[in-house]
Amino acid sequence: MLIGQDNHEGQKNTMTDPMTILGIESSCDDTAAAVVRSSDGHAQVLSSVVIGQEELHAAYGGVVPEIAARAHAEQLDIAVERALKVAQIDLVDVDAIAVTAGPGLIGGVVSGVMCAKGLSAGSGKPLIGVNHLAGHALTPRMTDAVEYPYLMLLVSGGHCQFLAVLSETDFRRIGGTIDDAPGEAFDKTAKLLGLGYPGGPLVEQAAVNGDETRFKLPRPLLDRPDCNMSFSGLKTALRRARDLLIAKQGGISKQDQNDLCASFQLAVADTLAEKTRRAIIAFSEIADGKTLAVAGGVAANQLIGQKLRDTAHNQSFEFIAPPLKYCTDNAAMIAWAGLEQFAKGARDDMTLAARPRWPLDNTAQPMLGSGKKGAKA
Ligand code: KG4
Ligand code: ZN
DSSP states (O other), rough: OOEEOOOTTTTTOTTTOOOOEEEEOOOOSSEEEEEEEEEEEEEEEEEEEEEOOOOGGGGGGGOHHHHHHHHHHHHHHHHHHHHHHHHHHOOGGGGGEEEESSSSOOOHHHHHHHHHHHHHHHHOOOEEEEEEEHHHHEEEEEEOOOOOOEEEEEOOOOOSEEEOOOOOSSSEEEEEEEOOOOOHHHHHHHTTTOOSHHHHHHHHHHTTTSSSSOOOOOTTTTTTTSSSSOHHHHHHHHHHHEEEHHHHHHHHHHHHHHHHHHHHHHHHHHHHHHHHHHHHHHHHHOOOOEEEEEGGGGGGHHHHHHHHHHHHHHOOOOOOOHHHHHSSSSSHOOOOOOOOHHHHHBOOTOOOOOOOOOOOOSOOOOOOOOOOBBBOO
């Protein structure tokens, strides 16, 4: 059970006390606000509003930071107002305001932090800056009441890492991508094949009618014993396979497209599954949990989900995949992470800074590269 701490009014907060937190998220291409309440340590999402920007970025095949920042600035107030309305509460009813303070695209993060500071100053409610990755990593506690410690695989458009989640502030990175995130690779594959954006769901759809054995694409870094991954070479291999077809046939057919998608998807799934097998072994050396949880948009992929589930079960681990709406970017996860940290006494003030990079595990070696969709912290 969590230990009580003094809050700003000198009262005690514990995870068993009812608590209501407003969460705000704007670190990539979703403007989100949510209200989450906990009582007896159980979460209830009273509202979760996500205003996506997909149509604004679709023509570019990826997120354009300047366009994203402007859209966040325009939509944040609307998202907050809607979240409070759906939750049927006023700002005076919340105990604190939690906001993503990084890592992510800086323009969006600044917009969110400024909005939260304004609300905090106006209402006198405490402010908590939340790490976006902590939001993802703690989601299984909100949705499935998973106990610490557990292993988390975060796979999204901007991130890919294994985390040992030991407490609401103690995360150990066991491995991660050294270049692209898998979602980014799915998006680039879709772009190379002219499928559209965001690429993940479109590649998965095309793969249904494809032959996954036709193209022998690499399983990067499987020759290395650690839990690090690389997906940029896979994308290059896919481009080469496409270009060879074009050189030979003058173009690619629908079947070629489907086969390329299926072969690519299998390569990502195999790589993630094998690295997950190793991450479970590494996790078991530092903690005694028996749960593997996933978060991030790529977790929506059926084949990847199935392979991760099998991998977990083969090692007697439970597999938790929170509902997709809480796996992808949302503000409920930020409210929940804020809630857990608030209960332990976390408070920020008007000096809270927006951070483009903010590794969860300060002791881990920094990873290489910086993704198009934000920092690979
Ligand atoms: O977590 P998310 O919504 O946003 C962040 O990147 O933070 O993840 C979006 C990513 C995109 O790159 C998208 O192509 C990928 O998740 N994605 C998928 C699928 N659905 C979304 N990748 C593979 N298969 C899917 N079904
Ligand atoms: Zn995210």
